[in-house]
Amino acid sequence: MAKLELHQVRKSFGNVDVLKGIDLAVDDGEFAAFVGPSGCGKSTLLRLICGLDEISSGQMIIDGQVVNDVPPAKRGIAMVFQSYALYPHMTVSDNMGYALRLAGTPREEIRRRVEAAARVLRIAEYVDRKPRQLSGGQRQRVAIGRAIVREPKIFLFDEPLSNLDAALRVEMRIEIARMKERLGTTMIYVTHDQIEAMTLADKIVVLNAGKVEQIGSPLDLYNTPANRFVAGFIGSPRMNFLIVQGHRLDGGRVRVPGGSVSLNTSPPEAAHEIGVRPEHLELCAPGTSNALDGRVAMTEHLGSDTYAYVALDGTDEMIVVRLDGERPISQGERVGVLVNPDAVHVFSTDGRTLVSAKPMARNAA
Amino acid sequence: MFDLSGTVSKVVFGLTLALIGLFLFFPLYWLVISSVKSNAELYSIVPTPFPTHPTMTHFVTALTTGKLPMYLFNSLIASGSSAALNTLLALYAGYSFAKYRFAGRQPAMLFMLSAQMFPFGLLLISIYPLMSEAGLLDTRPGLILSYIVFALPVSTYMLYSYFSQVPDELIEAARADGASDLRIFHTIVIPISIPPIVTVFLYSFMWSWNDLLYSMTLIVSDHKRTIGPGLLLTYLNEVNSDWGGAMAASLLASAPIVAAFLFLQRYFIQGVTAGAVK
Numbered sequence A: 001m002a003k004l005e006l007h008q009v010r011k012s013f014g015n016v017d018v019l020k021g022i023d024l025a026v027d028d029g030e031f032a033a034f035v036g037p038s039g040c041g042k043s044t045l046l047r048l049i050c051g052l053d054e055i056s057s058g059q060m061i062i063d064g065q066v067v068n069d070v071p072p073a074k075r076g077i078a079m080v081f082q083s084y085a086l087y088p089h090m091t092v093s094d095n096m097g098y099a100l101r102l103a104g105t106p107r108e109e110i111r112r113r114v115e116a117a118a119r120v121l122r123i124a125e126y127v128d129r130k131p132r133q134l135s136g137g138q139r140q141r142v143a144i145g146r147a148i149v150r151e152p153k154i155f156l157f158d159e160p161l162s163n164l165d166a167a168l169r170v171e172m173r174i175e176i177a178r179m180k181e182r183l184g185t186t187m188i189y190v191t192h193d194q195i196e197a198m199t200l201a202d203k204i205v206v207l208n209a210g211k212v213e214q215i216g217s218p219l220d221l222y223n224t225p226a227n228r229f230v231a232g233f234i235g236s237p238r239m240n241f242l243i244v245q246g247h248r249l250d251g252g253r254v255r256v257p258g259g260s261v262s263l264n265t266s267p268p269e270a271a272h273e274i275g276v277r278p279e280h281l282e283l284c285a286p287g288t289s290n291a292l293d294g295r296v297a298m299t300e301h302l303g304s305d306t307y308a309y310v311a312l313d314g315t316d317e318m319i320v321v322r323l324d325g326e327r328p329i330s331q332g333e334r335v336g337v338l339v340n341p342d343a344v345h346v347f348s349t350d351g352r353t354l355v356s357a358k359p360m361a362r363n364a365a
Numbered sequence B: 001m002f003d004l005s006g007t008v009s010k011v012v013f014g015l016t017l018a019l020i021g022l023f024l025f026f027p028l029y030w031l032v033i034s035s036v037k038s039n040a041e042l043y044s045i046v047p048t049p050f051p052t053h054p055t056m057t058h059f060v061t062a063l064t065t066g067k068l069p070m071y072l073f074n075s076l077i078a079s080g081s082s083a084a085l086n087t088l089l090a091l092y093a094g095y096s097f098a099k100y101r102f103a104g105r106q107p108a109m110l111f112m113l114s115a116q117m118f119p120f121g122l123l124l125i126s127i128y129p130l131m132s133e134a135g136l137l138d139t140r141p142g143l144i145l146s147y148i149v150f151a152l153p154v155s156t157y158m159l160y161s162y163f164s165q166v167p168d169e170l171i172e173a174a175r176a177d178g179a180s181d182l183r184i185f186h187t188i189v190i191p192i193s194i195p196p197i198v199t200v201f202l203y204s205f206m207w208s209w210n211d212l213l214y215s216m217t218l219i220v221s222d223h224k225r226t227i228g229p230g231l232l233l234t235y236l237n238e239v240n241s242d243w244g245g246a247m248a249a250s251l252l253a254s255a256p257i258v259a260a261f262l263f264l265q266r267y268f269i270q271g272v273t274a275g276a277v278k
Ligand SMILES: Nc1ncnc2c1ncn2[C@@H]1O[C@H](COP(=O)(O)OP(=O)(O)OP(=O)(O)O)[C@@H](O)[C@H]1O
Pocket: A013, A016, A018, A036, A037, A038, A039, A040, A041, A042, A043, A044, A045, A192
């Protein structure tokens, strides 16, 4: 049982404000992912929660108890570091049992808990090795094991998989998903990797420049981003943005580079920019009515999908269109781009969302 | 780096190496062979490159008749304790400079290192009245302390540079695991820092073992004299002609250092922190 609440948490280093008032609640058993661009304060926030750094102001509450001044070991939190931070001179089992030994846990119980964790993480045969005798993936498992044996109320992970190669990442991601199922402990997970965040998290916290941009389920953020930043950050390849040019046309349409786009409502007065995800665009014959015209500038074939980068007529802006992997397409080809009206997001000058796309707006045509 | 494939460059390289080797090792070689030559051979007009009749008599005489064992023992006490104390102090000082941020950290470190800029003979000028004032002249503690004065700044700096490279995350992981600062230092940082600690110990041990000036000046009683002045006063005077004994004694005096290096060299292996991070 552990619910974590942050109220107006701020952190400054000298006169640099890194976190500018974070409000956040993570429920018991919930898996929250922190995402955001490099330097936005994800690690800093995690370190504050762990207790490695002191918060400059605000309140941090675990299970209804203010823990601002509680040292890390007393918060019932275990952290898995990006660099593993294994004690190099200790064997795997000593690494995993270190916290328990410090806490004065009986030897027999330490052994039992270490063995159990090692078995679950499939490192039982390595428990007598030193960290340097392990592969990257095994080290990562030890680092996670070290957290598990403490039976913490909250797990913190700071980009735990970023040092692993692609295949191992996928494997460890599934491992962590299973661990979440099995333990049901509150977990907070910092990542750069969208797929990790989308697949693992119950709740994603999007941070930018020390502030929370939006908190919501992965699909919430994908379907109804609160602002342009979140819209551009969640989803890969990222959302296409087109500046609304000149006057709005009649019939719920706006003029953008390359033509005009229909909306499913009448465009709001403050409409400044529209956004459409690559998966909500279709190619059609050039000159089709209601479509944007342009020329294919580049293509990326990923096997299952193909991405076409289309330079729209009259601008040097490119928009990305996701196509079926088998679809033949050649560079320089003139094409039309059909926009699904249900899938258009509209943003104001200051980046707020004015109109959200309809959920599940995938173009059926 | 260098292309050593050509014959000429090989020859030049080999010759240079041989020259340097000769320059470095000839005195040592002469020391060794002279110590095992008989007196008759030592004083023959034409020097012999190899001892014709190797003998251990000089070693036996040096160890049984003179005061050499006593000097060696005194040196061991002085160097051993000053090296131990110096290493201990440098450990804590170096760690706090490396991993704690406190007011005056930078100036304190510069100040400490500035002691290094004075020739050690010069420091002696101020150490002498200090020791005299404190009643530590002609005492072992006095000598031990004065050795530390010179060795501590460098030792602290050496350990400081090493500790700076110990990843913060390692320390933080231990903190999150519930270890106190001292506990972290003792159970995590020191165990992974054995090589630099051994290096610092050896450095300070050698520095005091090889010392002549301080011991000569600060110690006057013969029974507290260390090996440097001991050898000098025993063998280098007008009446002495025991070159074989001097050679044997010199060898015996350098033996502990050589032994320490041989014994401790396995700690100089790299990559002790391998596997900690990344
Ligand atoms: N000890 C510190 N002193 C001063 N500034 C710091 C300190 N730690 C972090 N910062 C600053 O705080 C900001 C946020 O750093 P943080 O490490 O939290 O970013 P992050 O979101 O984890 O980035 P990344 O994704 O690259 O890991 C950065 O601009 C960084 O320079």
